[in-house]
Amino acid sequence: MRFLKILAIVAVMNPLVAQAQVGDQARAYGALERTVLGQMEAFRDGDLTAAFEFASDDIQRYFGSPEVFGMMVARGFSMVVDPEDVTFLDNRPEGRSVWQKVLVKSKSGESFVLDYELVPDSEGWKINAVLPVPASGLSA
Secondary structure, three states: OHHHHHHHHHHHHHHHHHHOOOOHHHHOOOHHHHHHHHHHHHHHOOOHHHHHHOEOHHHHHHHOOHHHHHHHHHHHOHHHOOOOEEEEEEEEEEOOEEEEEEEEEOOOOOEEEEEEEEEEEOOEEEEEEEEEOOHHHOOO
16 A cells, blocks of 8 residues: 555655656746746757747647747747746636746846746646736735
């Protein structure tokens, strides 16, 4: 019985261990944060294919290719391509997903709060949506 419990823990942790290989900064955080930082790192490195892999299956189907996905990000979310600083704020579970608020400071010094929807899959967590949070949606 004890062996089965250990096996179950290993099965649950295995996707999280794979996600931990994203980068030095990402290793200090949990699975949600590693997913967000991993995608940002891929964008910074110009690796659209890797960045696309952090997106959920639904997002991948919607955009169809890493190049189309990359164009959308460059046009609407350029602050995540190579941010100056990233701070993780609160998160909230909602059904199967978790919404993670992220404060992103761009190289130009502008600050943005983004709400990332992350969904579980067989590899860990994937990004299913990113929404800008209006200033009125912030709480102290």
